[in-house]
Amino acid sequence: MSSINVALLGFGTVGRGVYEIIEQEQKRLTEILGCSVNIVAILVDDETIERNVPSHILVTSSAHDVLTQPVDVVIEAIVGVEPAYTYLSQAIEKGCHIITANKEMFAHKGHELKQQAKERQVSVEYEATVAGGVPVINTLRQLVTVNRVVQIEAILNGTTNYILSEITNKQASFAEALQSAQQLGYAEADPTNDLKGYDALYKAIILAELLTGTKVYGNHVFREGIKSVIKADVIHQQLKGSRVKHIATLNFGQGQIDIRVEPKWITSEHPLYHVEGVDNAIVMTGDYVGRLKLEGPGAGQYPTASVMVEDLVKIFSRERKLVNN
Numbered sequence: 001m002s003s004i005n006v007a008l009l010g011f012g013t014v015g016r017g018v019y020e021i022i023e024q025e026q027k028r029l030t031e032i033l034g035c036s037v038n039i040v041a042i043l044v045d046d047e048t049i050e051r052n053v054p055s056h057i058l059v060t061s062s063a064h065d066v067l068t069q070p071v072d073v074v075i076e077a078i079v080g081v082e083p084a085y086t087y088l089s090q091a092i093e094k095g096c097h098i099i100t101a102n103k104e105m106f107a108h109k110g111h112e113l114k115q116q117a118k119e120r121q122v123s124v125e126y127e128a129t130v131a132g133g134v135p136v137i138n139t140l141r142q143l144v145t146v147n148r149v150v151q152i153e154a155i156l157n158g159t160t161n162y163i164l165s166e167i168t169n170k171q172a173s174f175a176e177a178l179q180s181a182q183q184l185g186y187a188e189a190d191p192t193n194d195l196k197g198y199d200a201l202y203k204a205i206i207l208a209e210l211l212t213g214t215k216v217y218g219n220h221v222f223r224e225g226i227k228s229v230i231k232a233d234v235i236h237q238q239l240k241g242s243r244v245k246h247i248a249t250l251n252f253g254q255g256q257i258d259i260r261v262e263p264k265w266i267t268s269e270h271p272l273y274h275v276e277g278v279d280n281a282i283v284m285t286g287d288y289v290g291r292l293k294l295e296g297p298g299a300g301q302y303p304t305a306s307v308m309v310e311d312l313v314k315i316f317s318r319e320r321k322l323v324n325n
């Protein structure tokens with residue numbers, strides 16, 4: 001392979017981060033992979049916006065034009081289930097590997113994409129869909145080669161953890177905490193998906209599908225957001241040593257899985273008690289290894305983009321090893 005050709009779908013916070021890391025780390029990537037990594041095309045919604053990228057890179061709102069380029073891997077960072085799913089499915093059909101950060105799409109269609117990729121013998125990588133820069137997907141993949149994961153407890157949404165931290169530590173009202181999250185860029189203008197627990201649920205479903213290899217349907221799932229949390233209760237419970245956290249719990253029983261995403265009162269012995277602000281954390285219990293905890297930035301441009309570039313390195317290092325073997 002003389003070069004790895006990349007198409008980027010989306011050039012917002014995450015897409016631009018991927019572009020910048022690939023450009024800045026070109027020398028290192030070439031050393032590791034034995035060839036250069038070239039971004040050949042970028043798909044955007046509004047092609048009239050100036051993107052400040054070199055003129056040899058195609059920037060277009062036509063998915064057809066992007067997917068008919070000679071591309072080895074498609075890196076997707078757009079928003080929502082469609083048209084992202086259709087584009088990735090088309091890319092797989094053309095024999096491209098795919099990498100995505102789009103948790104909403106992957107919670108709904110990840111199982112189908114994985115099946116399709118298996119048939120076409122290409123890779124699907126999705127580390128960025130769960131907990132941003134925290135390498136939970138690859139850790140779990142490694143773990144399950146020997147361990148059975150019996151439980152996961154996790155804080156998977158930085159916005160809600162920030163709001164609950166503000167209420168707990170500064171006695172802010174819910175409205176004040178939300179406003180502060182929006183001012184700092186942690187919460188979207190429309191924060192519904194975060195506050196109602198959908199965002200955390202999408203990530204929990206992605207983890208559950210990774211561990212069970214099956215599609216997870218709504219009947220195994222309970223979801224409650226953080227709107228029911230009352231400041232007076234937070235202050236009262238804190239005096240008794242408890243804090244409220246929005247926690248995703250996945251219990252893996254005998255061929256059964258139970259997923260709950262809800263506010264929970266926990267005490268200082270709990271491993272998620274000290275997770276503050278926009279951080280995410282995942283506590284995994286394996287039958288041999290016991291309890292492991294990962295914690296770090298659950299979102300953000302460079303943390304998220306860096307795990308996507310790591311996914312790319314993983315795919316093509318694997319290919320290179322196969323060739324060398």
Ligand SMILES: NC(=O)c1ccc[n+]([C@@H]2O[C@H](COP(=O)([O-])OP(=O)(O)OC[C@H]3O[C@@H](n4cnc5c(N)ncnc54)[C@H](OP(=O)(O)O)[C@@H]3O)[C@@H](O)[C@H]2O)c1
Binds near residue numbers: 132300
């Ligand atoms: N931001 C984070 O920290 C983070 C962390 C983990 C995962 N994610 C996930 O990563 C994805 C991207 O997030 P983001 O924060 O980078 O979003 P963003 O800043 O809103 O960027 C979205 C990009 O997608 C393009 N786009 C949107 N709809 C499109 C369509 N129908 N066709 C073609 N292009 C389209 C937009 O084009 P224009 O530029 O023309 O508007 C924009 O470049 C989301 O699925 C998100 O859940 C984000």
